[in-house]
């Protein structure tokens with residue numbers, strides 16, 4: 001963040017009085033621009049034992065498979081976000097049941113949530129962000145081409161719970177991959193001004 005969204009003046013990183021973390025501060029109008037983690041909300045849409053996956057038409061992971069999921073919008077609930085993302089990415093209508101997984105992804109400042117749900121009909125088709133949408137049995141899941149760790153872990157928990165005959169809520173942390181760690185360590189540390 002380089003410029004103030006209120007007045008357009010350049011911002012600087014500084015620790016405001018009484019706080020302990022550096023923030024983007026505008027010296028012209030006094031606004032402190034707080035940045036907090038973003039929520040990614042998704043859905044496991046099931047039909048007759050099969051799970052709906054979308055093949056991504058956008059980066060990152062273009063061409064890889066994912067559960068329908070995306071950034072939560074302001075003024076919506078987590079359930080609404082799950083339904084909207086499933087509609088946008090797969091044109092699929094679902095009835096949600098319970099929240100199933102929560103993953104902290106602190107290295108990219110995100111929290112990922114996935115609900116379980118049941119497809120209401122088979123009239124799904126790719127949305128603008130998907131190349132293809134299809135139902136997969138467990139043995140058909142393209143594990144090597146699953147786009148994100150939180151999606152892979154959610155699917156693993158889902159099939160494991162289904163075999164156990166009971167769906168539980170799962171919470172976990174996603175750590176950076178070795179490649180991501182290398183990228184982070186190459187980035188220069190911002191020059192914080194206290």
Ligand SMILES: [Zn+2]
Pocket residue numbers: 004005006007008009026027028029030031
């Ligand atoms: Zn300003």
